[in-house]
Amino acid sequence: MPVPAARWPQQLKTDALQPVYLLVGEEMLVLEAADALRARARELGYTEREVLSVESGFDWDDLARAAAGMSLFASRRLIDLRLPTGKPGRDGAKALTAFCEDLPPDTVLLVTCVTWSKKHEGAWTKALDKAGVHVVFWPPRAQEMPSWIGARLARHGIQAQPAALALLAERVEGNLLAAAQEVDKLALLHQGGRMDAATMESLVADSARYDIFRLSDAAFGGDAPRALRVMRGLQAEGEELIPMLGWLVSQLQIALRLAAASDFAAQARAEHLWQAREQLFRQALRRAPREHWQSCLAQAARIDRMTKGREGGDPWRETQRLVARIADPRGTRSLADA
Structure with missing residues (x-):
C-alpha cells in the first residue's frame, strides 16, 4: 500500500x-x-x-x-x-x-x-x-526546506525560530546532504532548547558557500574593499561565477522589493529576514534609491549574457564592478578596476 x-x-x-x-x-x-x-x-x-x-x-x-x-x-x-x-x-x-x-x-x-x-x-x-x-x-521544495530542517532539528530537541530556519535554508541552497550535515553539527554544538537566527548564524559552517554570503553581506553593508577582497579570493579558489551571480541577483531582487514596499518592516518579515540582515538592507536602501537597484539588476542581466557568450566583455570584471556599485553607489569603479 x-x-x-x-x-x-x-x-x-x-x-x-x-x-x-x-x-x-x-x-x-x-x-x-x-x-x-x-x-x-x-x-x-x-x-x-x-x-x-x-x-x-x-x-x-x-x-x-x-x-x-x-x-x-x-x-x-x-x-x-x-x-x-x-x-x-x-x-x-x-x-x-x-x-x-x-x-x-x-x-x-x-x-x-x-x-x-x-x-x-x-x-x-x-x-x-x-x-x-x-x-x-521526494526532496522538499524550496519553500518546504525551512520546515524540513526544523523537523530534523526537532529530533535533536532543538526548536529553531522561523528566521533561523530561513537562514540555514538559504545557506544550503536546496542541498539536502549539506542541510543534514549542518543539522548534525548543530545538534553537537547546541544542546537542545530554542535557537534564534543569531545563534544559528554563529554556528553554521564557514564554507565556500558561506563566503558567497560574506560577499553579499559586505557589498550590501557598504564595505566595498572587503566585498572585492572576498570576491577575488573566491575567484582565486576556482569558485564558479554563475552561482555567485545568481545569489547577488536574488539579493538585489529583495532590495528592490523592499525599496518598493510601503511598509518596510512588513516586507522584511515576508522576506524572512532576521534582524541583522534587515538592518543590512536598511543601510543599503539609505545609500541609494529604487532606481539604483533596478540598474544593478540590469547590469547583472548583461553579465549573465556574457557568461553565456551572448554579449562581449569580461564577466568577472563586470561582476566586480557590480559588487562595487552595490556597496558604493556614488562610484567605486576605480576601486573595482584596481
Missing part, C-alpha cells in the same frame, strides 16, 4: 513488519529510511540479512534462492535488494512479482531505488504495493 513519506516514522513503530517494503526517491532520504527499517528489523529479531545488489549481469534467480533459503541460525530474515536505477527489466519484474505471489514466512524484502519517476511504475510495483508498503521520498 502507498504510504506518504511523512508517515514513515509511524510505520516503524509497529510491532510487526510488513513482508515487503519498496522505498524510492531522493537518494539521501531513501538511504536514511532504509537504515531506520534495518534497525527496527534487528529490534524485532530479524538478525540475518542478505544483500542483493542489482548491477549489470545480476542473476534474478538469486532472489528466488534467497527467498527459499533456510537459516540454521536465525528464524527471521531481511532480504536487502538494492535496485539503484529503479528498472528491474523483464526478468526482474517477473522475479519480484513471483516473490510477492508466494511470500516466504518470517522474511522481509526491502527494495530500494534511488532513481524514480512515474515512468518507473509498472506491474511489479503494483505487486509490491499489494504485498506491503510503498513509500516515495
Whole structure:
C-alpha cells in the first residue's frame, strides 16, 4: 500500500513488519529510511540479512534462492535488494512479482531505488504495493526546506525560530546532504532548547558557500574593499561565477522589493529576514534609491549574457564592478578596476 513519506516514522513503530517494503526517491532520504527499517528489523529479531545488489549481469534467480533459503541460525530474515536505477527489466519484474505471489514466512524484502519517476511504475510495483508498503521520498521544495530542517532539528530537541530556519535554508541552497550535515553539527554544538537566527548564524559552517554570503553581506553593508577582497579570493579558489551571480541577483531582487514596499518592516518579515540582515538592507536602501537597484539588476542581466557568450566583455570584471556599485553607489569603479 502507498504510504506518504511523512508517515514513515509511524510505520516503524509497529510491532510487526510488513513482508515487503519498496522505498524510492531522493537518494539521501531513501538511504536514511532504509537504515531506520534495518534497525527496527534487528529490534524485532530479524538478525540475518542478505544483500542483493542489482548491477549489470545480476542473476534474478538469486532472489528466488534467497527467498527459499533456510537459516540454521536465525528464524527471521531481511532480504536487502538494492535496485539503484529503479528498472528491474523483464526478468526482474517477473522475479519480484513471483516473490510477492508466494511470500516466504518470517522474511522481509526491502527494495530500494534511488532513481524514480512515474515512468518507473509498472506491474511489479503494483505487486509490491499489494504485498506491503510503498513509500516515495521526494526532496522538499524550496519553500518546504525551512520546515524540513526544523523537523530534523526537532529530533535533536532543538526548536529553531522561523528566521533561523530561513537562514540555514538559504545557506544550503536546496542541498539536502549539506542541510543534514549542518543539522548534525548543530545538534553537537547546541544542546537542545530554542535557537534564534543569531545563534544559528554563529554556528553554521564557514564554507565556500558561506563566503558567497560574506560577499553579499559586505557589498550590501557598504564595505566595498572587503566585498572585492572576498570576491577575488573566491575567484582565486576556482569558485564558479554563475552561482555567485545568481545569489547577488536574488539579493538585489529583495532590495528592490523592499525599496518598493510601503511598509518596510512588513516586507522584511515576508522576506524572512532576521534582524541583522534587515538592518543590512536598511543601510543599503539609505545609500541609494529604487532606481539604483533596478540598474544593478540590469547590469547583472548583461553579465549573465556574457557568461553565456551572448554579449562581449569580461564577466568577472563586470561582476566586480557590480559588487562595487552595490556597496558604493556614488562610484567605486576605480576601486573595482584596481
